[in-house]
Amino acid sequence: MHSRVAARIPHRHAFWVVGIAFIVLMASSAAPSPLYPVYQQSWGFSAITLTSIFAVYAVALLATLLTVGSLSDHVGRKPILIASLLLLIVSLVLFIVADSVPMLIAARVVQGIAAGAATGAMSAAVIDLQPNASTGPLINSIAPSLGIAGGALGAGLLVQLAPAPEILVFALLIAAAAVLAVALLFVPETSAMRGFDSRRHLASTLLPRASLPKSVRGPFLLIAPALFATWSLGGFHLSLGPSIIGTVFGIDNHIVGGLEIFPLFASGAVAAALVRNGVPRTVMMIGATVLAAGVALSLASVVTSSVPLYFVGAVIAGSGWGATFLGAMRTLGALVPAAERGGVFATTFVVSYLAFSVPAVIAGLAVHRLGLTTTVEVYGSFVIALALFSVLGFSMSQRRNR
Structure with a gap:
């Protein structure tokens, strides 16, 4: 008994x-x-x-979220998280040995499965372990933006400055994932671990589905357009952002390509930290408005070929991204009982990653027909319309509530 207690680290460190x-x-x-x-x-x-290489990651992630996204509510957070990190290491090894497009696709598929298995469980575990009511939603909101920003910028620096970046980038990530997998062995289990009544119960749990408790459905319908606007913008930057820097602005530098992604997501993390104590619905409305304004500036920069304006627009849009997503996660975190958090957060990320992947693939197809500049203009207008639609929905909801 004593050794079992000693093997667990405190909740504040586990968080x-x-x-x-x-x-x-x-x-x-x-x-x-x-x-x-x-x-x-x-x-x-x-x-x-x-x-397509970008999109297969999101497709694999979505398929995994839809099948095992709520599994941590039944078998525990730790087994899912540790297995996911080990699977992530396998995908990173595949990146290192990749010598063709099919190998690259295989690496992305395995990486997507690892992320899909972990996302719902990680979001739920963060809420379970949070030291106070605002810290958990804050981490859930800034982890995607901070991770994406750091991963893109770090890889961009290594590609430009370091030898053999195709190996070094993934070797460093393998080391980090291995250390964290070991650390998770000592994290306390927080799931209610409802288990399964029968094999039929297990099979029904693993059927692809996205479900929400009735108490969450109304707020979620208002949140969904904002989620779609933020994540579709992020997917576009990650898939075609470096091409915009090279083709539209004529800059052939991998560091600048990484920097193209960094301000969008880094400013999102900063904005989420600044507004973490605001009223969630208000934070979402302001965030969606700011996001629309930032995208409009980015579109103006493409028309005028202004690189500084493009980066200013990315920072402003990213600030809206962070605020909007924080408001969404805080609203859901407060409404969902602990025993259902894994499934609800999995459903939230299903919507997010659909927005992350499908519009980006359509944009990739459109580049050949419309050209990169026109595709950017159409895509940006789509994001602006979604963000403003979300603001309108929240405004009408507030008036009804009054």
Whole structure:
């Protein structure tokens, strides 16, 4: 009994272990982006192939979320998180040995499965272990943006400055994932672990589905357009952002390609930290408005070929991204009982990753027909419309409540 207690670290430390694991997971998803132009130059594939490589990650992630997203509510958070990190290490090894597009796709698929298995469990564990009511939603909101920003910028620096970046980027991530997998062995289990009544119960749990308790459905319908606007913008930057820097602005530098992604997500993390104590609905409305304004500036920069304006627009849009997502996670975290958090957060990320992948693939197809500049303009207008639609929905809801 004494050794069992001694093997567990305190909740406040366990909270940060899970939070850092979430950041590393998201960093690994963004790390390949600055390498795509390198692979494209070496293997000679098209923009459609590039966005397809990006999209298979999200498809694998979505399929996994829909099947095992709520599994941690039944078998525990720790087994899911540790297994996910081990699977992530396998995907990173595949990146290192990849010598063709099919190998790259295989690496992304395994990486997507690892992320899909972990995302719902990590979000739920962060809420379970949070030291206070605002810290958990804050980490859940900034982990994706901070991880993606750090992964993209770090990989961009290594591609430009370090030898053998196709190996070094993923070797560093393997080391981080291995350390965190060991640390998670000592994290206390927080799931109610409802288990399964029968094999039929297990099979029904693993059937692809996205479900929400009735108490959450109303707020979620208001949140969904904002989620779609934020994540579709992020997916576009991660898949075609480096190409915009090279083609639209004529800058052939991998560090700048990484920096193209960094301000969007880094400013999102900063904004989420600044507004973490605001009223969730108000934070979402302001965030969606700011996001629309930032995207409008980015569109103006493409028309005028202004690089500084493009980065200013990315910072403003990213601030809206962070505030909007924080408001969404705080609203859901407060409404969902602990025993259902894994499933609800999995459903939330299903919507998010649909927005992350599907519009980006459509944009990749549109580049050939419309050109990159026109595609950027159409895509940006779509994001602006979604964000403003969300603001309108929240405004009407507030008036009804009054």
